[in-house]
Amino acid sequence: MLQFDQEKPIGNQYKITSKLGSGSFGEVFKGVNTETNEIVAIKLESQEAQMPQIKHEFQILSAIQGNGIPKVHWFGQWEDKTVMVMELLGYNLEQLFNLVNRRFELKTMLMLIDQMVFQ
The missing domain is CATH 3.30.200.20 (Phosphorylase Kinase; domain 1)
Structure with a gap:
């Protein structure tokens, strides 16, 4: 710290x-x-x-x-x-992950991959 x-x-x-x-x-x-x-x-x-x-x-x-x-x-x-x-800009990925009890749906994961890799 x-x-x-x-x-x-x-x-x-x-x-x-x-x-x-x-x-x-x-x-x-x-x-x-x-x-x-x-x-x-x-x-x-x-x-x-x-x-x-x-x-x-x-x-x-x-x-x-x-x-x-x-x-x-x-x-x-x-x-x-x-x-x-x-x-x-807003929540970070870990904060969003915690908001959904640390379980992203497959669609969410695919959308994140698309944004991180292809855009």
């Missing part, structure tokens, strides 16, 4: 409000733009991560954003973390 000062603004305008999830890459939080009140997703990764991923993800998202791909609002260093602030 990453340690940080939750009251210190990120990029001078983003504030963390709650945790959304975590994984081997780091942690994802829900946040708010303190100037516009827009709700955002904030990804944090330790700068000492053995296999850093967030910079690579930022480069890919910047190249393909739009049409269902979240817009990146800010990328940079904050405290001892690499941070990416992006548009929050």
Whole structure:
């Protein structure tokens, strides 16, 4: 678990409000733009991560954003973390999976595969 000062603004305008999830890459939080009140997703990764991923993800998202791909609002260093602030589009797959008691129907699985592989 990453340690940080939750009251210190990120990029001078983003504030963390709650945790959304975590994984081997780091942690994802829900946040708010303190100037516009827009709700955002904030990804944090330790700068000492053995296999850093967030910079690579930022480069890919910047190249393909739009049409269902979240817009990146800010990328940079904050405290001892690499941070990416992006548009929050909705539930992630794990949240959706939990909403249906961790059992997707075959049709749902096929639609997800189609979107992930062919679009």
